[in-house]
Amino acid sequence: MRTKLVAGNWKMNFTAKEASAVVESFVRLIDAKASVDIAICPPYLSIPRLRELLRDTHIKVGAQDVFWETSGAFTGKISAPMLAEFCVDYCIVGHSETRGRFGKLETDESTLGFFCENEQTVSLKIKSLLYHAINPILCVGETAQERDSNRTDAVIQGQLRGGLSGIDAAELYFLSVAYEPVWAIGTGNVCDASEAGRVCGMIRSTLGEILDTDVANEIRILYGGSVKANNCDELFRQPNIDGGLVGGASLDPNEFSRIVMSA
Numbered sequence: 001m002r003t004k005l006v007a008g009n010w011k012m013n014f015t016a017k018e019a020s021a022v023v024e025s026f027v028r029l030i031d032a033k034a035s036v037d038i039a040i041c042p043p044y045l046s047i048p049r050l051r052e053l054l055r056d057t058h059i060k061v062g063a064q065d066v067f068w069e070t071s072g073a074f075t076g077k078i079s080a081p082m083l084a085e086f087c088v089d090y091c092i093v094g095h096s097e098t099r100g101r102f103g104k105l106e107t108d109e110s111t112l113g114f115f116c117e118n119e120q121t122v123s124l125k126i127k128s129l130l131y132h133a134i135n136p137i138l139c140v141g142e143t144a145q146e147r148d149s150n151r152t153d154a155v156i157q158g159q160l161r162g163g164l165s166g167i168d169a170a171e172l173y174f175l176s177v178a179y180e181p182v183w184a185i186g187t188g189n190v191c192d193a194s195e196a197g198r199v200c201g202m203i204r205s206t207l208g209e210i211l212d213t214d215v216a217n218e219i220r221i222l223y224g225g226s227v228k229a230n231n232c233d234e235l236f237r238q239p240n241i242d243g244g245l246v247g248g249a250s251l252d253p254n255e256f257s258r259i260v261m262s263a
């Protein structure tokens with residue numbers, strides 16, 4: 001039985017001071033006995049503050065990205081042991097924004113060089129996170145163009161095979177996968193619940209082929225992309241959807257707590 005996970009991806013929002021206020025009001029709204037796993041992924045600088053504030057709650061803190069090397073001349077990067085020191089439990093990997101695939105514009109090739117996330121870096125990051133006991137949340141998903149040309153399943157299968165290559169199945173029990181159609185992120189165009197459920201089912205059977213069925217049945221598959229309090233019930237009812245990765249709606253404590261309660 002997979003416990004549902006709702007993770008808030010704050011992206012580049014809130015200073016540490018603002019983050020504290022938001023989290024304090026979120027904690028007041030959340031039922032301490034809620035039988036759902038909850039994580040908040042703030043910008044790096046807010047992680048120490050949030051860890052402190054959430055110490056006595058069951059709400060975990062996550063990061064939005066990581067670099068795979070442990071230390072060295074990598075200006076601007078943060079490594080997994082640096083996150084582990086602050087007891088970070090989750091880390092997002094391969095988000096479409098770090099892959100340079102923005103939903104609102106079709107991917108402009110000139111942006112890709114600035115973001116550079118690809119299957120190979122995704123796999124290196126997952127390995128480094130697992131080594132430091134941080135649970136990766138691997139994001140996969142197709143652009144509007146890829147969906148229109150019926151390549152949705154093939155694109156996602158390629159992202160899963162590439163991102164998980166060279167990693168032992170037994171290590172992946174703590175992986176979560178987030179299906180995030182690029183065209184649904186930040187656009188208000190949520191994916192139809194039954195289609196999102198179908199894609200998450202396809203992800204689970206692909207994981208079964210790449211890894212093994214036991215591991216695939218343990219891995220949590222989340223849906224992300226314009227999840228709101230008014231559309232999450234139906235998404236969370238899908239048998240293969242084990243929670244959500246929530247962007248914009250996680251910035252509002254009322255809205256985010258309603259999504260958590262729905263899960």
Ligand code: PGA
Pocket residue numbers: 009180184185186187188224225226227245246247248249
């Ligand atoms: P959104 O973002 O909920 O604002 O669409 C989701 C995400 O990017 O993870």
